[in-house]
Amino acid sequence: MSQHQNANKDQFRPEDHAAEHFLLTTVVGSYPKPKWLNRAKELYRDPEHGFDADDYQEAKDDAxxxxxNEHERAGLDVVVDGEMRRNEMVEYFAHRIDGYEFNGPVKVWGHNYFDKPSVVSEVEYDETWLVDEYEFTASATDRPVKVPITGPYTLANWSFNEAYDDEESLAYDLADLVNEEIAKLVEAGARYIQIDEPALATTPDDHAIVGECLERIVADIPEDVRIGLHVxxxxxxxxxxxxxxxxxDEFDLELANGDYDQLEVFKDPEFTKDLAFGVVDxxxxEVESVEDIERNIEKGLEIVPPEQxxxxxxxxxxLLPRExxxxxxKNMVEAARNVEKRLDEGDLEVQSRAAPADD
Structure with missing residues (x-):
């Protein structure tokens, strides 16, 4: 475990958190868009309407x-804006990176299309990608804000490469750009950054490339900034x-959808990082009951102690209905608070970590 890890998580503990134990609650990123926001996008794209860029910006701000606020009402310790300004996780960033261009949608499965970008020249950092988004969200809440960023490996893997000798060198250049963006976010006050790398799960043999990308991403980033990886x-x-x-500092993993079939994978060797554990599918x-989610949280405690x-x-x-x-x-937060109380009262036994032996 990195030396700063526990303090790194504890900075997000609310001042009025009553329990001795603290299970940080958050979301991965995206959230259902209000139906009127999608309607606003249609109006903005329709030249027959007088719905201009300022009107659309106001709609996105409102959403x-x-x-x-909905995340606050649910009780989450760390919030995001639900990625209300983002359309798709690669496309959004490709529009903001010099070197990318778009040549029309590509059919990916069934009747679904993806506006897959092409890298046509060396990628370069120009204007910030997410700083305005972060600053707006931080001004709308008094809770910590997490910033999800699509990782460089996925940005490379899910694009056509027409400029680089190989995908690996493209990913490394993109990692340097992500590092620049995180530095700007940190300057703006961000302390919780999540790198999204869904492509790693489909091409696991490239984990060494992702590792090198992450080394570049975290270079010179202060230790009090929490870096998570979502796969x-x-x-x-x-x-x-x-x-x-x-x-x-943290791995964010999907396990509920697979009914925790892969739980044993992470028990040997010992899981030494923090674990952001998926407890709702x-x-x-269907909305899981508080009791069911508590049982799911207990499965996470089979892998790591509460502080991780x-x-x-x-x-x-x-993709879920908003309600x-x-x-x-809401049920997830209630379940976490219930588990904290049971931990405090000693009603829930967990596997404690043995102190590491001195070398």
Missing amino acids: ARLIT CYGDYSRIYPEILEFPV VHDA LVVSPDCGVK VAYGKM
């Missing part, structure tokens, strides 16, 4: 403020325990 939906046995070498439109556990959904919840997403968040 971001609304969802941030969803894959065979984790193909990247564990290698990922423990990655220079991050984002592919299930973060409670979150499996993944982004944007379902809110119900899951």
Whole structure:
């Protein structure tokens, strides 16, 4: 475990948190957009309407403020704006990185299309990507704000490469740009950054490339800035325990959707980082009961002790009905607080970590 890790998590503990134990609650990132925001986007794109850029900006601001408030009402310790300003996790960033261009949508499965970008020249950092988004969200809440960023490996893997000799060198250049953006975010006050690398789960043999990308990303980033890595939906046995070498504080993993079939993967060797543990299934439109979520949290405590556990959904919840997403968040927070109380009272036994032997 990195030396700053526990203090790194404790900085997000609310001042009025009554329990001795603290299971940090947060979300992965995306959240269902209000239906009127999608309508506003249609109006903005329709030249027949007088709905201009300022009108659309106001709609996005209102949505971001609304969802941030919804996260507060659910009781989350760390909030995001639900990615109200983002369309798709690669496309959004590709529009902001010099060297990318778009040539039209590509069919990816069924009747679904993805506006897959092409890298046509060396990628370069120009204007900031997320600083305005972060500053707006931070001004709309008194709670800590997490900033999700699509990672360089996924930005490279999910794009056409027409400029670099190989995907690896493209990913490394993108990692340097992500490092620049994080430095700007830190300057603006951000203390919790999540790198999203869904492509790692589909190409696990490239974990060494992702590791090198992360080394570049965290270079010269202050130790009090919490860096998480989100990897969803894959065979984790193909990247564990290698990922423990990655220079991050927290791994955010999807396990609820697979009914915790992969739980044993992380028990040997010992999980030495913080674990953001998916306790609600984002592919299930039923709201789990508080009791069921408590049992899921207990499964996380089979892997790490409470001080290393973060409670979150499996993944982004944007595809759920909004009332379902809110119900899951609210029950998740209540379950976490109940588990904290049981830990405080000694009603829940957990495996304690043995002190490391001196070398």
